[in-house]
Amino acid sequence: MQGKRILVGVTGSIAAYxxxxxxxxxxxxxxxxxxIMTESATQFITPLTLATLAKRPVVSQFVNDSTGAWNNHVDLGLWADALVVAPASAHTLARxxxxxCDDLLSAVYLSAKCPVFFAPAxxxxxxxxxxxxxNLDRLESFGNTLIRAEHGELA
Incomplete structure (x- = not known):
């Protein structure tokens, strides 16, 4: 993984932790x-936690609230070597x-030129x-990879 650029999409699921x-x-x-966090993901885990671990600010909106800077979904999609949506809620899977693409994560997904992985939860x-x-079959038919739970709880 050394030097790889990974986008991690976090959605509104109890598995967000x-x-x-x-x-x-x-x-x-x-x-x-x-x-990249959806708005509902912030109800399950704080952006501060993930920003601290990632060593960079979390993005969740098209426009950064504090600076007014544009979080360009196309640039994010081009930057990444992979997009991993984990957990992937039913809502985000459907989107x-x-x-x-009415939120940043789904817009990045549509712009991404890299392999995409969804972990349904x-x-x-x-x-x-x-x-x-x-929806899972449809996403798979587009060439995305699904990371399905083999056993245990999905959430």
Whole structure:
């Protein structure tokens, strides 16, 4: 992972706390990590936690609230060697599967020129719902990689 540029997308799931360990391990392996959080993700883990571990500010909006700077989704998508959305909520999976880009993370996904990995994390009934399964199949058909839970809890 030395020198690789990894975007980590964190979404609104109870499993968001696990993203801290992911970021820590990626940085420890020598990767440059930029975290993108959805608004709902901030209800589960603080941007400060992930910024501290990534050693750079977290981005979550198209325009930075404190500086007014533009967080360019195209530049972020081009910067990355990989985009890892973990946890990937049912909501974000649906957004990405259908091209809705009303938040920074989904806009970066549509702009990304790198491999994309989704780690679905939600209640088992939500995961098994035909809509979610269809969205997962759709994302996979676009060439994305799904990191499915082999066992244990999804959230």
């Amino acid at each position: 696990k993203s801290a360990l992911l970021v820590r391990l990626l940085v420890k392996a020598g990767a440059e990590v930029q975290v 990405c599967a259908h091209g809705f 939600m209640d088992l009934d939500m995961y098994r719902h035909p809509t979610t399964l269809e």
